[in-house]
Amino acid sequence: MPSPITIDAFSSRLSVDLDAIRANYRTIAGRIAPARCGAVVKANAYGLGVAMVGPALYREGCRTFFVAQLCEAGPLAQVLGSDAEIIILNGIDPGSEALCAEPGFVPVLNSATQVERWRTLARAKGRPLPAALQVDSGMSRLGLPPVEAIDLASHPAFAREVDLRLVMSHLACADEPARAANAEQLARFRAVHAHFPGVPASIANSGGAFLGGEFHGDLARPGVALFGVDPGPLAEGLRPVVRLDARILQIRTIEAGTGVGYGFEHIAAARQRLATIAIGYADGWPRCLGGVGAAWHGGMRLPIVGRVSMDSTTVDISALPEEALHEGDFVELIGPSQSLDQVARDAGTIAYEILTQLGARHARIYLESGAARVRAPGDHR
């Protein structure tokens, strides 16, 4: 038996505020009511740990969960009540049909071949099988062209073989409310949905939930907003969820002319105090933050100097008094001083990517109702 995990085994700490996730769920659910609110927890709940995030949302009343791949559905089902529905957005890979027919799983049918394979299995089983149907309303990513979807609606055999739980589509520009594409996609989607009376409609992701009420449909599918990321200019009332801190491994003072890190990308122009901290690109701390990003401590920005290494990053702490930081202390990377969005901007990417890359070596600390539970990454207790 491995010894039980203790937090001291980890050099970096990722705090996930489950109360904030639950509050964000309530905020979105309140905004879209009477439409129902689902939750997108693909990619391990955007990197935050689906084994903890899934049950927290379930406790908040969520009963419809979305994952991208079938391999994500099983682990999620294990931590939810049996009344939860798990919708598999990417649909059915060849050979996975029987696995997608597990009770509680609802694959999305995205193409004519996915529809055909699902109907074949339904005929073999002699009963209708649950599914969602995705329509491509303009994004050109996943989903049937509108004419093909409408054609299905006119086939009585389709209704006998497929227990249609949802007709859905996805918006390409939901984070940009002014884009005409939003209304155009909605109109195309509605024209298809009209052929499936009585089947719930879903088009809104996080951004869509903050567009007008006509985008709410019967069920919304927010992901990133649950995790505290602003999904567009109309969003309001969302709480930050994530905090990331890493330990200082070593502190040193260097003289003018001294090089720092791989390639000596940084050469000190004057005497400098540096701290080497325990986070690198292997932890999802982007390498492109070298010379651009920062850590924070005591309200002070600590610029990253030189290149980010695999396991460490060096920051300039000259602005702090000597006694402010010691080896083993933690500095903030994401939190009240530096938002996830700021880190994403510095790295030239979006918060989604920073979140989903958050590494396998951070201790996960889950905060809920005044309690803190520590989990090792990949720990599915």
Ligand SMILES: *Cc1c(COP(=O)(O)O)cnc(C)c1O
């Ligand atoms: C990822 C995804 C969502 C959630 O998107 P957010 O922008 O994170 O809210 C919703 N629907 C589909 C089809 C998705 O792929």
